[in-house]
Amino acid sequence: MGARLRGDDDGDLSENSEINVTPFIDVMLVLLIIFMIAAPLSTVDIPVELPVAVAEAPDRPSDPVFITITEELDLSVGETSTTHDRLFIDVGIATRQKRDTRIFIRADKSVPYGEFIRVMNILRADGFLKVGLVGLDENVADAPAPDPQSDP
Template sequence: MAVRLGSHANGDLAENAEINITPFIDVILVLLIIFMVAAPLSTVDVAVELPTASAPQQARPDKPVFVSVRSDLTVALGEDAVDRAALGGAIDAATKGNKDECVFLRADRGVPYGELMGVMNLLRAAGYLKVGLVGLEDVGGGQP
C-alpha cells in the first residue's frame, strides 16, 4: 500500500491503490542471476553406454553412401580410405553432387565420440545434412 502526499482540502492523506513493483523486479532479477549461474553447473559429464537400436529397419537406397571411421581413426568412403581434407570432394563424386542424399556414418566401437563428431562436422561443412548413424540391430530385444 502506498501513500500519496499532496495538498487536500481536509488535510488527510489519501491511500493510493497502485502497486509498487520495484521490490518485485528486484526479486526477479536476483532469481534470474541465480539461475544463470546455476544452469551451467547442472550439466556434468556422465559416462553413458549407449544402447543398441531396436527400431524397425528402414528401406535402404539402391546404392547407399557409407562413410566409416575405423579404429585407427582413418576415414573411409565405401571401401576406399579417404583423407579427411578430401572427404567433401570424394562424397560429391560418390553422390554426383546430390546434397539431399543420405550419407550413412558408421564407426568402430572404440572410436572416441569427438572423432565421430569431427567427421559429422566435415559432412555438414560439405553440405550433407542428412546423416544416418549405423549401428547393430538388436535382434534379442534386450540390452547387451
C-alpha cells in the same frame, strides 16, 4: 540526486550531482550471492546408460554411400581410403554432388565421440544434411559369431 542545505545560500536548495553507488553495490552483491548458489545446482551430472535401439530399419537405398571410421581413425568413403581434408571431395564424387543423398556413417565403437562429430561437421559444412548411423541389430549383436573352423 539529492539536495543540500548550505548556510550561506539564504535557505536555497542546491542540487547534488554525485551518484550514490551504495544501493547499486548492495544489489550487485545480492545478485552475486544468488548466482553463486544457483549455478552449482543447475549443473548436475547424471550417469546414463543408453538403451539398445530396437526400431525397424528403414528401407536401404540401392546404392548407399558409406563413410567408415576405423578403430585407427582411418576414413574411407565406400571402398576408397580418404583423409579429413579430402572427405568432402570423395563424398561429392560418390554422391555425384547430390546434396539430398543420404550418407551412412559406420564407426567402430572405440572411435572417440569428437572424431565422429568432426566427420559430421565436414559433411554439414559441405551441405550434406541427411546422415544415417549404422549399427548392429540387437538380435545380430547378441548372436554368437560363427566358427570359421566348423564345416557347414
